[in-house]
Amino acid sequence: MSITSADPSGRDHRPALLAVLDAVDRAPGAAALRARSYALLGVAAGTRLLDVGCGGGLAVAEAGALGAFAAGVDRDEEMIAAARGRHPGHAFAVADATALPYEDGAWDAYRADKVLHELPDPGAALAEAHRVLAPGGRAVITGQDWDAFVLDAEDGLLTRTIVHARADQVPGPRVVRRFRGLLLDHGFGEVTVEVTTAVLTDARWLPLATGLAEAAVRAGAVSSGQAAAWTADQAERAAANRFFLAVPVFTASGTRSR
Template structure:
């Protein structure tokens, strides 16, 4: 389970990706977490900031409002098209995190928010982050460890099975716990790690929970009957104001060495 989606397949029945990302951007604590990333990056007038996995471009627009010379990249052409529509004064490009279309050392700040779990080899993205950052530039990585979600449920053992089955469908589900090591391995110093927790109790977040059960069935980890019983429990909780989902989010920052 996560407050961000994994890559979609033709068998999935999820809302359009942009709609999911919009909901995530307005989840409790999301704005404060973005603001913290700008603070850790030292965003100020003239800061050259690159947002990798920019989605609809919100962070690029917010950083620009703080005076940064900001740009965003995303591998999804639909995301970039949406970002350009929403923020016509900003710069966006289609690009992979491990193959950025920029020369060495041209950015002061590198931001990757809920991105690295989508990559089979997150280290390649960190190598690119170091390459495109100027010496002394800052990188901030934010994301969730897909195994460390907390759901209130009647059947704890079944919940753990469902959560872990969903995590195993993600390319790098546990990369957030590796953020510190990845930064150190790729020549970053002054590395720090912080954690915040998104606590979701509103019924509108129920599809995030039911999507877990659907994914677990597709993975063969639980039976349709088990998933149905678990979903019924979650639906009851949502309709009686008893729904509870907590997602720890890790933010790691580091400075590129000389």
């Protein structure tokens, strides 16, 4: 799973974002969630798989190891450069999810993980998914609900304010709730939705919580003093092995109508 997004401050976050994505790829349950997406896509020898928003290219490499002809696209040039450096045997290209540089029906499988919440028009991405998939092709989209983070904290009301304030800085914080409808609206059938919950209790995940508070301060939703007190509470919990952050992650799949 991931709880990453663009930095609302406008700073160049790409090197840090890649490091966070790498950490998330190693988070509890992340490998199983990726494997589930490959199973839902029916990845096998010869499957033509496109990974949209591929980041550092891990999923492309894993699908390739299963025998697929896998390629990745990302709108960030530095992400694509990193992917090419890490996985030179695979194809990567700079492209936007809403304007893919491929012919109609070019792919058997379409995968977009942690992508749709970044888009002002996620429906346009699903329309592109339908276009580039061959009839009977499969699509799998995955993401977290930014407005449903669960944290153990002393001040529940302040926690809700912080979570909601951070969510409101994401283009589509609750788009996962629309996954089923978006797939149906854009020509997909056999649509299913699954949810898993990432439970993070290790102290190394504390920066994810403190990042929520920092974003809430930038948004003007809480004061710096409130954020400092809330962050101190989280730090104490982490030091005492009592940190708790749970994030629901939704995986929706569908088949391109013939």
